[in-house]
Structures are given as C-alpha cells and as structure tokens.
Amino acid sequence: MSYDGEHAGISGDVAQLREPRLLEQVRNRMRLKHYSLRTEQAYLYWIRRYIRAYLPRHPRELDGAVVEHFLSRLATRDNVAASTQNQALSALLFLYRDVLGVDLPWMENVVRAKRPQRLPVVLSRAQVGRLLERLAGREALMARLLYGSGLRLMECARLRVKDVGLERNELVVRDGKGGKDRVTVLPAVLRQDLATQLVQVRALHARDLACGLGRVHLPHALARKYPNAAAEPAWQYVFPATRISVDPRDGVRRRHHIDEKVLQSAVRRAAREAGFDRPVTPHTLRHCFATHLLEAGADIRTVQELLGHKDVATTQIYTHVLNRGALGVLSPLDR
Known part of the structure; x- marks a missing residue:
C-alpha cells in the first residue's frame, strides 16, 4: 500500500x-x-x-x-x-x-527489549591462519586489518589515506561507533601491502581526476569549510569501490568506498572452504583480535582503548572465551 x-x-x-x-x-x-x-x-x-x-x-x-x-x-x-x-x-x-x-x-x-548476552565466536590462531590464507587481494588485506588492528568492518571500509601511519605503525579510526576517534595498532607485517595499496589508490584517483571526477564524499560540513579537500589524495578511501556511483545524499557521481558485502561474502566463502562448523563473519576477526591479545597477557584497559569500547565491561566479555577456561584461569585438573 x-x-x-x-x-x-x-x-x-x-x-x-x-x-x-x-x-x-x-x-x-x-x-x-x-x-x-x-x-x-x-x-x-x-x-x-x-x-x-x-x-x-x-x-x-x-x-x-x-x-x-x-x-x-x-x-x-x-x-x-x-x-x-x-x-x-x-x-x-x-x-x-x-x-x-x-x-x-x-x-x-515504553520498555526497551532486553538484548540477550551472547558469547562471541572466536577462532584459534591456527584457524585464523587457515581463514586468511584462503583470501586474496584487497579482501585478504582488509581481513588482515580487521584481525591485526581490531577494526570494525565499516571502519576498515571507510579508512582514508591520511589516517594510515606507515612510519608510526598506527591507524587512526575517525568517527567510529559513538562518533569517537581512536588510534589503534598497524601490524608491521602489513606495512608493505598497505604501501602498495596506497600507490594503487593514488593512480586510480589520478585517472578519476582526468575524467572530471575524483572528488570524494567528506563528512559533515568539511566540504564547505575546505572546498578543495574532496579532490586531495589524502582524503581518498584506502579501499575504493571499483565503479563510480551516484551518492544518495546529494546525487553527485563519485567513487565511494568498497561495499562491505564484498568482504562479507569473501569471508563466508573462505570459512566454508576451511571447513568451519561455526558462523564466521568479518566481525569474528575483531573478536579474535581482542581475545588473542588478552591471551598473550595484554592489559584489558589497553585492549578496551584499541577496540574503542566506552565501558570496560564490554571488553570483559572476551575473558569468557579465553583458551584457559571460562574465567581465564587454569583448571586444577590441568595443573
């Protein structure tokens, strides 16, 4: 109707x-x-x-x-x-x-429905390796960033060139969940792959500019405050879409970031090939990042900051899925 x-x-x-x-x-x-x-x-x-x-x-x-x-x-x-x-x-x-x-x-x-508390799906290090080795190209790089830096899927898709710190081994996440910025670690093993990706992004941007395009969407009022910033290489997406599309917000034809469904499909396919019997999504890699850091002895407050959690109670959910037991302790029988 x-x-x-x-x-x-x-x-x-x-x-x-x-x-x-x-x-x-x-x-x-x-x-x-x-x-x-x-x-x-x-x-x-x-x-x-x-x-x-x-x-x-x-x-x-x-x-x-x-x-x-x-x-x-x-x-x-x-x-x-x-x-x-x-x-x-x-x-x-x-x-x-x-x-x-x-x-x-x-x-x-009006009472809000209470969301059930569920434990996240977490893979072992060996399982993460099996998953990642079945990915290739940009999907492999994005999945490694989710696991190596603890990014959310859309934080990775929206990553800008200017927020990749190759020299300092850091990534700046802008306007994350709750509108917050944060800094997280950039795995040293990914520096060369990211540098190669940035070279490809600059070449693609140069071709777009030559075609009269190349102006990326800027958040909030930045487009009015800095009218030329949209065409600068620093503001381009690290993982741009393969095609030009019409922006639904203003009707302008431009190159947006990669569609998150591309990585979602690639991870599901890799999980099937690896023979996993549990549902695995890109967000699973973020869960693995947090859990494996805690297993390695990282301070929970540090993990909270890297993940961008407002409350440490949110981060504490990962203590329930550590390999050493439900509360992160060794059973007396194992001793």
Whole structure:
C-alpha cells in the first residue's frame, strides 16, 4: 500500500501528511544532526511502517499504548530480534521528539527489549591462519586489518589515506561507533601491502581526476569549510569501490568506498572452504583480535582503548572465551 496522502478515507488533516513531505523532514533533521546514512535509512523505514500501520490516524493522535502495541506486534507476529525492536523504538522517538516536536512523557514508560548476552565466536590462531590464507587481494588485506588492528568492518571500509601511519605503525579510526576517534595498532607485517595499496589508490584517483571526477564524499560540513579537500589524495578511501556511483545524499557521481558485502561474502566463502562448523563473519576477526591479545597477557584497559569500547565491561566479555577456561584461569585438573 502506497502512503501518498490520497489513501481512501484519510481526513483533510491527515492528507497533509504526505509521505515525501514527512520523510523529507525526517531526513533533513537527521542530516542536520549528522546521523549516518545507514541510521537514516533504518529510521525512515520504521517511521514509514508505523504511519502506514495506523492510517488514517495522525501520529500526533497516537499515545504510548499504540507505540507499545506496534512494538509488541513486531516481537509476537514478526518475531524480530530485540535489537530490531529497539531500533524501531528509537526511530519513533526521533519522529516525535525531533521532527514533530511533541513532548512525550508517556514514551519514558515504553520498555526497551532486553538484548540477550551472547558469547562471541572466536577462532584459534591456527584457524585464523587457515581463514586468511584462503583470501586474496584487497579482501585478504582488509581481513588482515580487521584481525591485526581490531577494526570494525565499516571502519576498515571507510579508512582514508591520511589516517594510515606507515612510519608510526598506527591507524587512526575517525568517527567510529559513538562518533569517537581512536588510534589503534598497524601490524608491521602489513606495512608493505598497505604501501602498495596506497600507490594503487593514488593512480586510480589520478585517472578519476582526468575524467572530471575524483572528488570524494567528506563528512559533515568539511566540504564547505575546505572546498578543495574532496579532490586531495589524502582524503581518498584506502579501499575504493571499483565503479563510480551516484551518492544518495546529494546525487553527485563519485567513487565511494568498497561495499562491505564484498568482504562479507569473501569471508563466508573462505570459512566454508576451511571447513568451519561455526558462523564466521568479518566481525569474528575483531573478536579474535581482542581475545588473542588478552591471551598473550595484554592489559584489558589497553585492549578496551584499541577496540574503542566506552565501558570496560564490554571488553570483559572476551575473558569468557579465553583458551584457559571460562574465567581465564587454569583448571586444577590441568595443573
């Protein structure tokens, strides 16, 4: 069903709520607050779905009971995960508070679903080696960075040339989870491969410039503050896409970073070839980075800083998957 304000039975007030107008308000507000494109797309999906579910009533007429009904139906009828249910709630909070400007004291009583605590999948060092040796090219380099530097998948995909410190053996992660920057280790064994990758990036950028392109997307208001920065080599992605595409934010044709699905597919394929009987994703390599550092005696606060965790309690989950036992101790029987 298309929600275009002309749906049969919609009153005059609700007819004012045309989908393009409302969603455009949501989109503009999110970009003003510097939300990521992925969050923008997710919130727009849930807001559209919520409005359609309760037509012809206007969202201003709906109360906490309706929101609870919507969220409960997601869990009981659609069987969504707790994280998905919480994402839908966050989208509705944004709609009411930031777009419609409605004071919602009743929203404080809407209970967020509790996410289950699950242990991460961690491979042994030998298994990581078997996985990595089945990857090749840029996918192999990206996977090694995830394991060797503890990067998240999108942090690796969005890595810029200027944030690779070959001389200092460090990587600077910009605008990571929670909008935080951090510095993490660059494995010395990858210096030459990364240097080769950067040479290829500069050559590709030079070809794009010769074709009248070569201007990369800049975060926030940097494009206005530094109008020439988008064409500089330092701001280019370390892992650029193979093709030029249209940026959905402004409609400009440019070369974006590599699609994360490329590495996801490559890692799944390598895991199958290695014969693993557990689900392995690129994020598994980040889990391995943390666990293997703790096994080697690294301080948990140091690991927390390298991972970019806000709370050390998040990092402590890895102490439950150390090879020496559930609490990282040797069993008396092993002694």
